[in-house]
Amino acid sequence: MPQTETIVRNGINVTQLLQTIEATKADDAVGTFTFRAASTWKEGTYNVGTVDGFTHAGSEDATRSAPFVLEGDEPPVLLGGNRGPNAVELVLQALGFCYAVGYVANAAARGIEVTRMDYEIEGDIDVRNFLGQDGPRPGFTQIRVKGTVSSPNATPSQLTELCEYVQATSPVRDIIANPVPVTTSLEIA
């Protein structure tokens, strides 16, 4: 169906979104990505990471002019110098970002205008296992998320239903709530 006009809602190009959906229906490969990150240890608990290119439908994306640089560290109580958030905090941040993208993009597709979308995320963890002792699992035992949304043209039930939909289709929620296979190799240089 020819589009003569580009529809943008919530800053989301809905026309492009619908075209992307059609493209993935026509060719499964259009939906496939391999994302990457790299990290370099600096000192103590301090690491510097980069996120740069990725593979989409088997080809390298070339739209990023420079890598994103992230710093990771621990607070003093966990032997660090507070030069960045720690790794588990980054996971919480990723969940908030993922929820927000899913909410706003799906709202745009449904004709829902969003004027505010905030998340507060928290996770409980016990470091005893990490420290080599008996204790609960190494990772979060529970994560809680509180979203706050405002919309001038949607009913509360539409907004609540969308929140349920986003939970069911969020990549980061799926990664956290369900098992992902991780293979790890080590090269000695």
Next chain:
Amino acid sequence: MPQTETIVRNGINVTQLLQTIEATKADDAVGTFTFRAASTWKEGTYNVGTVDGFTHAGSEDATRSAPFVLEGDEPPVLLGGNRGPNAVELVLQALGFCYAVGYVANAAARGIEVTRMDYEIEGDIDVRNFLGQDGPRPGFTQIRVKGTVSSPNATPSQLTELCEYVQATSPVRDIIANPVPVTTSLEIA
């Protein structure tokens, strides 16, 4: 046992590490943390997040003078403007940081000097489910990590064994590889 000297190895204060382990043995609460993040939607797929304080043993940590600010966005092919890494890339970055901290800290405790610790992390994902179509799970279907380590005083078998130990005790690996309960609520403002 009284310490008259502080031992630092790989930039890790081993004396503090051992004291922390003893403290968590004496009082389980010393091992407990609640970490937090917050995110604010700006426009389209662009969000700005903050990581600031956390709760340790029931009390608020006050060592961070300012929040860490992170930007999240999507590349153009996923309707964004490349103003930051996307959420699933952040998860990969977190895994690299977590592995590095675990490796270097445990190496320090074992007397292993580390002079290089790099990680490359990649994850395969299919966005069809996120786009509301049939397809694989929303999250990563597979994550691969390649570490590179150098040590002047450890054998290859010591370094390989440590890599196995770190995988078993890494908080972020556990969060990814095993299910974490996530509860999500929505407030309409």
